[in-house]
Each structure stands twice: as structure tokens, then as C-alpha cells.
Amino acid sequence: MTQTQQDPESTVALEGRSWLTLLRPPHLGVTVVLAGGTALHAINIYLVTAMLPSVVADVGGLRFYAWSTTLFMFASVVSSALVPKCLSALGPRNAYRLALAAFVVGTLACAAAPNMAVLLVGRTVQGIGGGLLIGLSYAMISATLPAALWTRAAGILSAMWGVGTLVGPALGGAFAQWGQWRIAFLVLVPFALVVALLLRSTMPGARTGGETAPVAFPNLAVVAAAVLTVSATSLSHQALVNFGGLVVAVLLLGLLIHRERTRAPRLLPAAAFTPRSPLRPLYATLTLLVIASTTEIFVPFYGQELGGLAPLAAGFLGAAIAAGWTVGSMVSAAWTGASRLLVGVAPIVSALGLAGLALVSRPSASLVTVLLWALLLFVAGAGVGIAWPHMSAAAMTVGDTPQEKDTAAASITTVQLVATSLGAALAGTVTNLAGVSGDSTQIGHSSQWLYGTFAVIVLCGVLFAHRVIQAAAATGPHEKAQ
Known part of the structure; x- marks a missing residue:
């Protein structure tokens, strides 16, 4: 029981x-x-x-x-x-x-x-x-x-x-x-x-x-191929290879969406493709927020090259995004009555943190500037955290049977892992294009391009978050189940 x-x-x-x-x-x-x-x-x-x-x-x-x-x-x-x-x-x-x-x-x-x-x-x-x-x-x-x-x-x-x-x-x-x-x-x-x-x-x-539950092995193979492609090509130091891997992965994910919409069995809940379903915009919002958080991959590098930090200190600077994610999750999870508002502002919060980093990232940073980096990284992570528990809980309500609810809940993990792979590859592509092998000035420009590009990407999540709110209003918010 x-x-x-x-x-x-x-x-x-x-x-x-x-x-x-x-x-x-x-x-x-x-x-x-x-x-x-x-x-x-x-x-x-x-x-x-x-x-x-x-x-x-x-x-x-x-x-x-x-x-x-x-x-x-x-x-x-x-x-x-x-x-x-x-x-x-x-x-x-x-x-x-x-x-x-x-x-x-x-x-x-x-x-x-x-x-x-x-x-x-x-x-x-x-x-x-x-x-x-x-x-x-x-x-x-x-x-x-x-x-x-x-x-x-x-x-x-x-x-x-x-x-x-x-x-x-x-x-x-x-x-x-x-x-x-x-x-x-x-x-x-x-x-x-x-x-x-x-x-x-x-x-x-x-x-x-x-x-x-039947397993959608063909669809699973497509997901696996997309993740393996983007992960393998992200290892290259050639921007063209990185970009090519992203293009192939996006095409494969497009094929996955087509298969999920047109035939069973599926990896994602069948309700994800019904009219006014909250899952499609929810997945899109989650993806963009997770992609924003993958900037943490390069934070220790920038901390050492631009802030003169020791490896251990630079490593903890990189943990600032995760700290923000953690605190944001714990604080916002108690505000169940404000879930729509929190989901709506989450991409804006992350975008503000990343945009601030793009403005203040420069070589020979002072201790005050490094501390400001840590604060802005925390804000970027908090944007992810304040939306995550509410969107996860909302996904758990989708479906009429325990099997469908299991699929909806587990799909959050699949979307997160795929988005992490895509974000890591995209971060590598942006930094390779901007250049990270030159002097500190070039590395500073690289950090500005990375943070600025990802700020624009996550800000696009506002459009999808708004659709999540609309769909929740149409189908009934999960708070009512609480």
C-alpha cells in the first residue's frame, strides 16, 4: 500500500x-x-x-x-x-x-x-x-x-x-x-x-x-544516436565539427518528435501531443533552462584565466550555478500557490544572471569582480531552480493511468539529460568560435560571447513558459490536487 x-x-x-x-x-x-x-x-x-x-x-x-x-x-x-x-x-x-x-x-x-x-x-x-x-x-x-x-x-x-x-x-x-x-x-x-x-x-x-509497457526501441535508438553524436562531436576542438554535431542531433530529435506524434509505442506520454497539453511547452522551457545551466562547464576555466583563481577556488566558483539551483528549488517549492508566476519569471531570472556576466567578464578581474561573478552565477542557477519543482510536479499529473503518469514523470529525466548534452556541445561551439586559445583579452571576449548567447537562448524560454501557464489554466493547475 x-x-x-x-x-x-x-x-x-x-x-x-x-x-x-x-x-x-x-x-x-x-x-x-x-x-x-x-x-x-x-x-x-x-x-x-x-x-x-x-x-x-x-x-x-x-x-x-x-x-x-x-x-x-x-x-x-x-x-x-x-x-x-x-x-x-x-x-x-x-x-x-x-x-x-x-x-x-x-x-x-x-x-x-x-x-x-x-x-x-x-x-x-x-x-x-x-x-x-x-x-x-x-x-x-x-x-x-x-x-x-x-x-x-x-x-x-x-x-x-x-x-x-x-x-x-x-x-x-x-x-x-x-x-x-x-x-x-x-x-x-x-x-x-x-x-x-x-x-x-x-x-x-x-x-x-x-x-x-511496450518499449519504443526505434525511438530510443534515435535519442541515443542524437546524444552520442552531440557528445562525440563536442570533444573536437574544431567549431565546424561541433556545429555539425549539433545540426545532426537537432535533425535526429526532429525525427523523434515526428515518430512520437505519429506512431506508438512512444518514449514520451501520448498526452504530450494532444491539443492544449502542457507537456510540449513544459519540455521546451525545461530544455532552455538546462541549456543555460551548462555554462558552468567553462566557469572554472574563466575563473583561472580571467580572475587568477587557483584551481580549487575556480572549481567552487563553478559550483555557484548549482548552489543557486539548489537554493532556488528549496525556496520556491514551498510556494505551491505561486507556481505559475515562478515558472513565468524563471527564464527572465536566469537571463539576467547570464547577461550580467556578459557585461562584467573581463581580464585581470579584481576580487570584488570575482565575487560579483559568483553572485550572478548564483542568480542564473536560481532561475532554473525556482521553476524546476513546479514543472516536475505538473508533469506528474499528466495521464489517466499509473503507467502514463510513470512515463510523464520519467520523461523529465530524459529531457534533462538530452538538454545537458545539447547545452554542453553548444557551449563548446560558441567558445571555439569566439576563441579560447589566445591571450586573456580574447578569452574575455569568449566569456562574453558565451554568457551573452546563452542569455538570449534562455530568454526565449519566456514564450514557452507563458504557454505552460496557459495550458495549466486550461487543464487545471496541479495545486488543486494538493
């Missing part, structure tokens, strides 16, 4: 008024599982990024350096799209066990890797487990928590990405500096086991009344 069934309907509205409700029985265990799965995936991403140079120096395979991330993201996108199938075929509890088992096996393979080939296999298996974990976390919010807590729970999951950006680099950097990068991988295993031990008391054993 789910938590929604266990709680009296009369207490739902009262429960939604306090964060403490998620942090005490009967919801504490569920919160730990949902947040823990997301945190494992997020921390792992940034942990490996921080210590990968030390790993390569030990096991070799420098020419395959970037494929550690490429294969991980590729596997994550594919597995996140399989979440509805896993839920209907295995049930929530066993689906989580499968995800955790894949994550742990992949982690152990990475820790024991004698060479780059084994490491890449381990990273791929890790990606399979990680993609399932974050997809399951969003999908299971509506099945394990009262509707009044959905927005706050989505806010906590969103905040876990900020935790990953703060904890991952610190943990990975510390172990790499001590020459113990293998132990850094092993540190993740006990946390995965804790989540596994909580499954019996928190997750339903099986879904009832639903048929096994």
Missing part, C-alpha cells in the same frame, strides 16, 4: 505546508530513497570529473579521456527512458534494486579497473544504473507521497544536483590529491547499500492493474 493510500485525505493540505513532513515518519524513509538515488548519480558525475586526470595518469588511455563522460551520459539517457518498462515489469522495489545493483557493479569495476577499457565498461554500467535511479526517483514521487508534498519532493531532488556539484569535486579532488582515486569510487558503495536496505519499507513491491 502506498503512502498516498495510508494518509487521511483531510491531512494532505496541512502536510504540504511544512518541509519537516518529508523529514519525519512516515515519509522520511521515502525521502531518503528518492533523494539518495538522485544524489548518488549526481555526486558520481562530478566526482569522476574532478579526479579523471589522476585516473588517466594511473591507468593510461589519454586519447579516450572524454569517452568516460560520453559513454556514461549515453547509458544514462537510454536507461532513463526504460523506467516505465522497468516499473511495469518488475515493480518499483525490484526496479530500484536493479538500478542500485547496476550502479554498484559499475562502481566496483571502475575502482578495480587495471586499464581504460575496463574503466569505460564500468562507467557505462554506472550510467545504466544512474539513469534508472534518477528516472525512478521522479516517477515514484506520485506513487509514494501525498499530492501536497509532490512539489517539495521535486525540490529536494532538484537540490541533490547542487549537492552533487559541491560534494563530488571536493571528494574526488581530495582522494585524487592523496593518490587514492580508487577509494573515492568505493565510498559511494555504502550509501547505495543504505538506500537498498530501505526499499522494503518504502517502495511498493508491484504495480497492479497495469499492462507491461
